[in-house]
Amino acid sequence: xxxxxxxxxxxxxxxxxxxxxxxxxxxxxxxxxxxxxxxxxxxxxxxxxxxxxxxxxxxxxxxxxxxxxxxxxxxxxxxxxxxxxxxxxxxxxxxxxxxxxxxxxxxxxxxxxxxxxxxxxxxxxxxxxxxxxxxxxxxxxxxxxxxxxxxxxxxxxxxxxxxxxxxxxxxxxxxxxxxxxxxxxxxxxxxxxxxxxxxxxxxxxxxxxxxxxxxxxxxxxxxxxxxxxxxxxxxxxxxxxxxxxxxxxxxxxxxxxxxxxxxxxxxxxxxxxxxxxxxxxxxxxxxxxxxxxxxxxxxxxxxxxxxxxxxxxxxxxxxxxxxxxxxxxxxxxxxxxxxxxxxxxxxxxxxxxxxxxxxxxxxxxxxxxxxxxxxxxxxxxxxxxxxxxxxxxxxxxxxxxxxxxxxxxxxxxxxxxxxxxxxxxxxxxxxxxxxxxxxxxxxxxxxxxxxxxxxxxxxxxxxxxxxxxxx
Amino acid sequence: xxxxxxxxxxxxxxxxxxxxxxxxxxxxxxxxxxxxxxxxxxxxxxxxxxxxxxxxxxxxxxxxxxxxxxxxxxxxxxxxxxxxxxxxxxxxxxxxxxxxxxxxxxxxxxxxxxxxxxxxxxxxxxxxxxxxxxxxxxxxxxxxxxxxxxxxxxxxxxxxxxxxxxxxxxxxxxxxxxxxxxxxxxxxxxxxxxxxxxxxxxxxxxxxxxxxxxxxxxxxxxxxxxxxxxxxxxxxxxxxxxxxxxxxxxxxxxxxxxxxxxxxxxxxxxxxxxxxxxxxxxxxxxxxxxxxxxxxxxxxxxxxxxxxxxxxxxxxxxxxxxxxxxxxxxxxxxxxxxxxxxxxxxxxxxxxxxxxxxxxxxxxxxxxxxxxxxxxxxxxxxxxxxxxxxxxxxxxxxxxxxxxxxxxxxxxxxxxxxxxxxxxxxxxxxxxxxxxxxxxxxxxxxxxxxxxxxxxxxxxxxxxxxxxxxxxxxxxxxxxxxxxxxxxxxxxxxxxxx
Numbered sequence: 008x009x010x011x012x013x014x015x016x017x018x019x020x021x022x023x024x025x026x027x028x029x030x031x032x033x034x035x036x037x038x039x040x041x042x043x044x045x046x047x048x049x050x051x052x053x054x055x056x057x058x059x060x061x062x063x064x065x066x067x068x069x070x071x072x073x074x075x076x077x078x079x080x081x082x083x084x085x086x087x088x089x090x091x092x093x094x095x096x097x098x099x100x101x102x103x104x105x106x107x108x109x110x111x112x113x114x115x116x117x118x119x120x121x122x123x124x125x126x127x128x129x130x131x132x133x134x135x136x137x138x139x140x141x142x143x144x145x146x147x148x149x150x151x152x153x154x155x156x157x158x159x160x161x162x163x164x165x166x167x168x169x170x171x172x173x174x175x176x177x178x179x180x181x182x183x184x185x186x187x188x189x190x191x192x193x194x195x196x197x198x199x200x201x202x203x204x205x206x207x208x209x210x211x212x213x214x215x216x217x218x219x220x221x222x223x224x225x226x227x228x229x230x231x232x233x234x235x236x237x238x239x240x241x242x243x244x245x246x247x248x249x250x251x252x253x254x255x256x257x258x259x260x261x262x263x264x265x266x267x268x269x270x271x272x273x274x275x276x277x278x279x280x281x282x283x284x285x286x287x288x289x290x291x292x293x294x295x296x297x298x299x300x301x302x303x304x305x306x307x308x309x310x311x312x313x314x315x316x317x318x319x320x321x322x323x324x325x326x327x328x329x330x331x332x333x334x335x336x337x338x339x340x341x342x343x344x345x346x347x348x349x350x351x352x353x354x355x356x357x358x359x360x361x362x363x364x365x366x367x368x369x370x371x372x373x374x375x376x377x378x379x380x381x382x383x384x385x386x387x388x389x390x391x392x393x394x395x396x397x398x399x400x401x402x403x404x405x406x407x408x409x410x411x412x413x414x415x416x417x418x419x420x421x422x423x424x425x426x427x428x429x430x431x432x433x434x435x436x437x438x439x440x441x442x443x444x445x446x447x448x449x450x451x452x453x454x455x456x457x458x459x460x461x462x463x464x465x466x467x468x469x470x471x472x473x474x475x476x477x478x
Numbered sequence: 479x480x481x482x483x484x485x486x487x488x489x490x491x492x493x494x495x496x497x498x499x500x501x502x503x504x505x506x507x508x509x510x511x512x513x514x515x516x517x518x519x520x521x522x523x524x525x526x527x528x529x530x531x532x533x534x535x536x537x538x539x540x541x542x543x544x545x546x547x548x549x550x551x552x553x554x555x556x557x558x559x560x561x562x563x564x565x566x567x568x569x570x571x572x573x574x575x576x577x578x579x580x581x582x583x584x585x586x587x588x589x590x591x592x593x594x595x596x597x598x599x600x601x602x603x604x605x606x607x608x609x610x611x612x613x614x615x616x617x618x619x620x621x622x623x624x625x626x627x628x629x630x631x632x633x634x635x636x637x638x639x640x641x642x643x644x645x646x647x648x649x650x651x652x653x654x655x656x657x658x659x660x661x662x663x664x665x666x667x668x669x670x671x672x673x674x675x676x677x678x679x680x681x682x683x684x685x686x687x688x689x690x691x692x693x694x695x696x697x698x699x700x701x702x703x704x705x706x707x708x709x710x711x712x713x714x715x716x717x718x719x720x721x722x723x724x725x726x727x728x729x730x731x732x733x734x735x736x737x738x739x740x741x742x743x744x745x746x747x748x749x750x751x752x753x754x755x756x757x758x759x760x761x762x763x764x765x766x767x768x769x770x771x772x773x774x775x776x777x778x779x780x781x782x783x784x785x786x787x788x789x790x791x792x793x794x795x796x797x798x799x800x801x802x803x804x805x806x807x808x809x810x811x812x813x814x815x816x817x818x819x820x821x822x823x824x825x826x827x828x829x830x831x832x833x834x835x836x837x838x839x840x841x842x843x844x845x846x847x848x849x850x851x852x853x854x855x856x857x858x859x860x861x862x863x864x865x866x867x868x869x870x871x872x873x874x875x876x877x878x879x880x881x882x883x884x885x886x887x888x889x890x891x892x893x894x895x896x897x898x899x900x901x902x903x904x905x906x907x908x909x910x911x912x913x914x915x916x917x918x919x920x921x922x923x924x925x926x927x928x929x930x931x932x933x934x935x936x937x938x939x940x941x942x943x944x945x946x947x948x949x950x951x952x953x954x955x956x957x958x959x960x961x962x963x964x965x966x967x968x969x970x971x972x973x974x975x976x
Binding site: 391398431432462 | 547548549550552591613616617618620621623624627628631632638639642643646647650651654655657658661662664665
């Protein structure tokens with residue numbers, strides 16, 4: 008029973024899911040209330056996680072569930088992002104008429120699945136978490152069921168994701184076959200020799216994971232799903248699953264197969280370079296902001312993978328820093344997107360931004376900051392994210408990766424600049440509404456301030472992350 | 479040193495910008511935000527002047543050094559000045575208020591935003607010149623792109639979008655390799671602190687590649703032939719104040735970088751690449767001078783002349799002699815003043831006639847005599863007439879070059895003649911000749927604020943032309959130190975076989 012204390016946050020969220028489901032079904036017209044209660048329960052879960060003893064490093068349930076510094080940090084990140092997503096999108100779901108009780112509950116389910124993924128130390132536990140989060144996401148993607156694009160994106164995501172889950176499961180079974188265990192630590196002990204079956208297993212699992220973080224060449228679903236889903240779901244897609252999948256990436260590569268680094272390193276480098284370059288090039292021609300941000304996040308995942316490919320603790324930490332800053336930047340970007348509203352209609356084409364700076368100077372300034380930061384221009388936070396990655400990469404003398412990555416930033420800078428050009432240099436259009444709810448404003452201000460002021464005290468986050476240790 | 483004077487220099491403009499940003503805008507307050515900006519920039523100028531006065535010119539070491547932990551265990555925020563950087567800081571703080579004064583006539587919309595951009599840019603420019611850590615330097619160096627991109631893009635001319643993009647992407651492309659080099663230096667030497675790196679030195683086997691990475695960034699920024707093509711576009715489209723800042727200060731960042739980092743950190747590699755730099759510099763001097771001769775657009779002509787002048791600068795730096803480097807620094811300061819002045823002059827007539835085509839003008843001397851006088855001084859300054867600051871710089875550079883390579887020096891001297899040709903011809907076509915155009919006849923002579931700004935620039939150009947001592951005095955020890963510390967003399971002698 009002592010162990011259960013350590014998974015109180017997970018237990019709490021599970022109980023809340025059940026409670027809210029019953030509550031929502033029996034109380035009429037309670038969708039907004041359930042939504043708010045969900046936000047509150049996320050805050051409570053955050054408090055519970057922070058409240059856990061930081062010193063504890065323990066493995067529960069027959070060593071299949073890890074509570075360590077990595078899990079703790081990633082869970083805090085996850086739930087914080089969840090809270091901000093909920094805060095910023097509350098108005099959107101009302102106006103888009105998708106405010107149903109199922110919506111926040113599905114989000115909670117998905118978050119619970121991700122928490123399980125983050126802590127998993129066992130192939131089966133990991134797969135369970137993955138499926139829990141994916142199933143919720145399929146429904147969320149097609150939540151706007153009267154919209155053709157939304158249903159299409161849900162179906163597309165479902166079919167492709169099922170395929171990748173199948174591959175992943177096949178990889179798991181191969182690894183089980185060759186190592187006689189599903190536990191990560193045991194796998195490490197049992198696999199001293201390299202066997203083909205094992206390598207295939209690793210590759211299949213990496214394919215499945217690469218699909219989840221939409222790394223090239225497993226990215227095809229991302230642009231369509233990003234564009235088709237309701238924006239409130241897109242922001243969820245852009246942030247939370249990435250955290251969970253990256254954590255699994257870290258655990259999977261650095262615990263069971265750390266010794267087999269030369270087996271997977273080339274794969275990760277390839278995924279990384281392909282994502283960075285493809286994401287940067289493909290985004291140039293986009294006209295829809297959500298589609299563009301999908302390609303941009305493909306590119307960003309390439310950088311996060313570059314950190315992982317080093318095979319060093321420093322690389323892992325740089326990836327975690329990268330994903331943290333990436334989250335904030337995307338949150339700020341989507342908050343701006345939520346503000347492009349006129350007569351209860353949301354606008355999401357790049358052309359709609361034309362001349363925004365004349366009518367909405369503050370909103371344009373935030374977008375300017377966010378876009379320059381996404382492009383990685385100093386002194387904004389995005390630069391530091393890339394900087395840490397390249398410090399780790401160059402330390403391992405992987406100059407090719409570093410130079411390709413930096414050249415990709417120049418290509419990427421082009422399309423970010425194009426948006427800035429449209430905002431600042433082009434003739435103005437009709438005004439958007441300037442009244443927004445408090446949560447949205449709060450999200451935008453906090454995230455923009457973080458991006459702008461990051462350079463004043465960059466050590467803060469780095470110090471926290473440098474304490475993260477696997478094993 | 480208790481009072482963080484350099485950090486105040488860096489931060490003051492940003493504080494001013496924040497102040498302007500947070501004051502609610504209404505049309506009546508446009509003027510007041512201008513006064514705030516002027517006040518802040520002037521305060522910064524006097525602060526840097528004070529810095530120059532208390533600065534001990536006889537000491538080799540960096541002075542007013544401030545160090546604070548920044549990225550823990552990795553990079554420290556470290557700033558300090560020596561005799562070279564202090565001059566560039568002074569130049570920056572001198573030119574910025576002049577730019578602020580000129581906004582009156584040139585900027586019609588979004589004045590507040592423009593002032594904010596200029597103030598932020600000043601922060602970054604000063605930061606570049608006093609940072610003593612490679613990462614901090616890179617940060618400021620790159621950050622300057624953001625305000626400049628906006629200045630060209632928002633307030634620029636017809637092809638501003640193209641120019642802004644070209645400017646941004648060219649410079650960014652050049653700089654990313656420098657970032658790789660900086661991080662590599664960290665892993666090779668264990669620090670990015672410039673002072674420590676001077677002491678440690680960098681292993682010769684890495685120097686060539688690192689040098690090339692830095693070169694790719696500085697060459698684009700200088701700009702050297704053949705990566706100079708962004709400059710004419712950027713200059714032509716930028717508003718007057720933007721052109722002034724670009725020509726006077728942003729280009730100097732690269733020259734400063736060459737001295738501080740390329741020579742300072744990689745002496746062996748610098749020596750190895752001397753032929754490359756000589757060749758590119760000579761092509762820049764001769765080729766762009768010829769191109770300048772053919773220009774029909776005034777700003778483009780001056781932009782190409784900048785490339786030629788910067789050719790002298792790079793040539794002088796890589797002679798690696800006391801005279802050559804001093805000459806380069808002097809040339810940079812002088813060019814900072816002269817090119818700023820020339821762009822202001824173009825701005826003056828552009829505001830009246832709204833064209834920069836040379837053949838639309840002619841005969842201005844009879845209707846704008848005051849303008850003709852100041853323009854003459856700047857023309858002569860640009861072509862390096864004795865008695866103007868331009869002469870001292872070119873003379874010293876050529877002296878340094880003659881010491882090393884007579885052929886190179888001779889070809890470079892040809893550039894001086896070409897420089898005289900295009901500048902005088904420009905002057906002739908604009909100021910003299912027949913007054914044919916009806917519009918030109920209606921032009922009015924200089925207004926009061928134009929007189930102030932232009933004469934403020936005339937004074938130092940002539941003063942330093944006759945009495946270069948204060949500047950030379952300030953850089954002498956530091957330049958000697960750079961040559962000394964890296965045994966450039968010894969290497970030179972070895973190379974000459976003595």
